[in-house]
Amino acid sequence: MPPLAPYKRELDYSYAPGFFPTIEALTNAPELVRRVLVSTQAAASDGLSRVEALCAGHHIRIETADKALSRLSGKENCFAAAVFTKKWGALSAQGPHLVLHHPSDAGNLGTMLRTALGFGYLDVALIAPCADVFQPHVVRASMGAVFSLRIHEYPDFEQYRASYPTHTLYPFMLKGSVPLAEAAAKPASPFALVFGNEGTGLPDEFLEYGHPVRIPHSHKIDSLNLSVAAAIGMYEMMKEQL
Amino acid sequence: MPPLAPYKRELDYSYAPGFFPTIEALTNAPELVRRVLVSTQAAASDGLSRVEALCAGHHIRIETADKALSRLSGKENCFAAAVFTKKWGALSAQGPHLVLHHPSDAGNLGTMLRTALGFGYLDVALIAPCADVFQPHVVRASMGAVFSLRIHEYPDFEQYRASYPTHTLYPFMLKGSVPLAEAAAKPASPFALVFGNEGTGLPDEFLEYGHPVRIPHSHKIDSLNLSVAAAIGMYEMMKEQL
Numbered sequence: 001m002p003p004l005a006p007y008k009r010e011l012d013y014s015y016a017p018g019f020f021p022t023i024e025a026l027t028n029a030p031e032l033v034r035r036v037l038v039s040t041q042a043a044a045s046d047g048l049s050r051v052e053a054l055c056a057g058h059h060i061r062i063e064t065a066d067k068a069l070s071r072l073s074g075k076e077n078c079f080a081a082a083v084f085t086k087k088w089g090a091l092s093a094q095g096p097h098l099v100l101h102h103p104s105d106a107g108n109l110g111t112m113l114r115t116a117l118g119f120g121y122l123d124v125a126l127i128a129p130c131a132d133v134f135q136p137h138v139v140r141a142s143m144g145a146v147f148s149l150r151i152h153e154y155p156d157f158e159q160y161r162a163s164y165p166t167h168t169l170y171p172f173m174l175k176g177s178v179p180l181a182e183a184a185a186k187p188a189s190p191f192a193l194v195f196g197n198e199g200t201g202l203p204d205e206f207l208e209y210g211h212p213v214r215i216p217h218s219h220k221i222d223s224l225n226l227s228v229a230a231a232i233g234m235y236e237m238m239k240e241q242l
Numbered sequence: 243m244p245p246l247a248p249y250k251r252e253l254d255y256s257y258a259p260g261f262f263p264t265i266e267a268l269t270n271a272p273e274l275v276r277r278v279l280v281s282t283q284a285a286a287s288d289g290l291s292r293v294e295a296l297c298a299g300h301h302i303r304i305e306t307a308d309k310a311l312s313r314l315s316g317k318e319n320c321f322a323a324a325v326f327t328k329k330w331g332a333l334s335a336q337g338p339h340l341v342l343h344h345p346s347d348a349g350n351l352g353t354m355l356r357t358a359l360g361f362g363y364l365d366v367a368l369i370a371p372c373a374d375v376f377q378p379h380v381v382r383a384s385m386g387a388v389f390s391l392r393i394h395e396y397p398d399f400e401q402y403r404a405s406y407p408t409h410t411l412y413p414f415m416l417k418g419s420v421p422l423a424e425a426a427a428k429p430a431s432p433f434a435l436v437f438g439n440e441g442t443g444l445p446d447e448f449l450e451y452g453h454p455v456r457i458p459h460s461h462k463i464d465s466l467n468l469s470v471a472a473a474i475g476m477y478e479m480m481k482e483q484l
Contacts, residue, residue, distance in 0.1 A: 107349075111467050118459035118466055148462055181481060215477070216484035217360035220390055224360055225353050228473040231466070235457070235474050239423055242458035 004037075004068050004083065007136055014134040016082040016144060017072050019047030024144025025082040026054035032084045032147070033058070037065035042079035051080055072136055086134045089150030091123040097167055097192035098234065099125045101157060103226065105198050106131045110141020111227040112195075117145040119234045120241060125160045125192075126153040167192040169210030171202050172233055174223060176214035183213045184236040193233050198226045246279075246310050246325065249378055256376040258324040258386060259314050261289030266386025267324040268296035274326045274389070275300070279307035284321035293322055314378055328376045331392030333365035339409055339434035340476065343369045343399060345468065347440050351375060352383020353469040354437075359387040361476045362483060367402045367434075368395040409434040411452030413444050414475055416465060418456035425455045426478040435475050440468045 007014055013034060016025045019042075025033050036055055042048045055062050069078050091097060098121045103109050109131045116124055126133060130153065139146050154160040168188035172195050194209075196202030201223070206212065215232055217224060224232070235242075249256055255276060258267045261284075267275050278297055284290045297304050311320050333339060340363045345351050351373045358366055368375060372395065381388050396402040410430035414437050436451075438444030443465070448454065457474055459466060466474070477484075 111470060114463055114467060115470055118463040120460055143463065145463065216481070218362055218484075221356055221360040221385065221387065224473070225356060225469070227467070227470065228353060228357050231470040232474055232477050235478075239458070242460075 004065070006071060009132045009135070013083055013085050014139065015072055015136045016084055016139045016147075017078045017136050018140055019051065019080045021139055021142075021144035022080045022082040023047070023050055023054065025084055025147045026051065026058065026060070028144075029084070029147040030054070030058040030060065032087055033060050034083045034085060035061040035063060037068055037081045037083065038062055039066050039069050039079040040064055045079070047080060081136075088152045091125060091150050091152055091164065093164065093166070094190055095123050096121050096190060096238065097123045097125055097164065098230070099127065099160060099192050099194040100130065101127045101194060101202055102197040103130050103195075105226070106135055106137045107141050108198060108225070108227040109133060110138040112230045113138075113142040113145040113149060115227070115231045115234055117148050119238045121234055121238070122149055124149050124151045126151065127157050127160060128153055128155050164192065166190065169194055170233075170237070171206035171209055171212050172196070172229060173202050173206060173212050173214065175204075175207060176212035178211050178213050180213050180215050180233065180236050183211055184239070187237050191237065193230070193237060195226060195230050195233070246307070248313060251374045251377070255325055255327050256381065257314055257378045258326055258381045258389075259311075259320045259378050260382055261293065261322045263381055263384075263386035264322045264324040265289070265292055265296065267326055267389045268293065268300065268302070270386075271326070271389040272296070272300040272302065274329055275302050276325045276327060277303040277305060279310055279323045279325065280304055281308050281311050281321040282306055287321070289322060323378075330394045333367060333392050333394055333406065335406065335408070336432055337365050338363050338432060338480065339365045339367055339406065340472070341367045341369065341402060341434050341436040342372065343436060343444055344439040345372050345437075347468070348373045348377055348379045349383050350440060350467075350469040352380040354472045355380075355384040355387040355391060357469070357473045357476055359390050361480045363435075363476055363480070364391055366391050366393045368393065369399050369402060370395055370397050406434065408432065411436055412475075412479070413448035413451055413454050414438070414471060415444050415448060415454050415456065417446075417449060418454035420453050420455050422455050422457050422475065422478050425453055426481070429479050433479065435472070435479060437468060437472050437475070
């Protein structure tokens with residue numbers, strides 16, 4: 001096996017740092033896990049026993065790799081990591097979609113993936129340019145949700161749109177004409193919620209697509225944080241089914 | 243004037259890094275601003291003109307301080323900062339309260355303050371131990387919302403409770419008995435939303451307080467991110483008034 005490289009977008013594999021994301025990888029996508037790294041400091045922990053049992057069940061190799069783990073972890077402690085093969089999913093043609101247009105912040109992206117999984121949005125479209133969904137920090141912030149979602153990156157919005165023409169679009173925009181509660185009272189089926197970049201939101205052309213939604217808030221702030229807006233939108237549009 | 247120190251919790255002043263938070267400080271709490279630092283790289287920017295006009299109107303000194311700003315900014319660029327006096331507020335006895343019990347993550351705390359301001363929660367109680375609300379990173383993540391809110395830190399929950407005994411409590415808990423939509427259908431007045439620590443949530447004793455609320459989500463995640471849960475709770479409990 002070749003030595004492990006520091007993470008780069010060009011690699012065909014990445015790392016899921018932390019026991020929780022590692023266990024999620026081994027549970028929900030064991031076929032993608034190449035091996036698991038553990039720290040000598042993890043000896044006899046509950047997390048380690050669980051990881052060992054899962055690896056044994058799937059015949060996945062565990063190795064001690066303190067140096068690779070400390071390189072991965074940055075400021076935070078990291079006692080385990082799954083090395084996994086990157087793989088895009090094909091989105092469902094029926095289920096609700098979360099569409100993220102040019103998301104740029106890795107932490108926000110991870111948080112949105114975790115929220116999506118929690119509220120039953122199993123299909124996520126990323127429109128490039130965007131943060132790297134396989135970056136270890138994103139995988140960690142998602143708490144391993146990446147291993148339970150179907151995620152696909154599109155070079156532009158038109159290619160996503162052409163692939164799923166029957167989804168009714170709900171672009172979330174400060175200038176949206178439909179208050180969220182009104183849109184959520186009777187959501188179209190299937191539907192896709194579309195959120196723009198942290199700093200710039202969605203371009204004005206999205207005002208022409210489907211039902212542009214506004215989350216009402218006071219004028220004392222200029223906008224909500226992206227992961228907050230996406231969470232409120234996902235919750236409200238799905239809450240009858242939760 | 244004494245030289246500026248690196249930020250510490252013990253100091254009686256802090257820094258609001260960035261043009262947007264600096265403008266919020268000058269607009270909403272000019273009496274707290276001791277002086278404003280700007281970078282030589284900020285010359286002739288729109289932000290600088292706005293800051294200069296506000297400082298002139300309030301007779302606040304502006305000084306060039308590249309070194310102090312680069313120490314403040316860490317990885318991000320920071321071309322301006324307000325130096326401000328820390329001040330706790332007294333919470334309103336009528337309005338809705340946001341109560342944060344042992345929040346530990348600075349970024350989450352800042353995001354929650356911004357969301358609170360956006361949804362009309364102008365009064366925030368922090369229960370120690372908790373992240374330092376005046377830390378520059380929190381001020382920045384709040385986008386300067388700290389300058390428009392009344393915020394008070396209490397040594398324990400009992401002291402908060404004794405100060406505002408008429409607020410009906412809604413503790414948000416995984417084991418909460420009331421689904422959020424039900425609680426939001428007819429909120430008590432006045433009310434307080436209570437959220438626990440990122441890792442541990444609220445202690446079980448909060449199940450005995452008021453109406454313990456649950457945000458329904460799938461079992462595919464173990465919990466929502468704290469700033470996400472708080473945002474959904476604040477939005478849903480206030481949306482009739484937005």
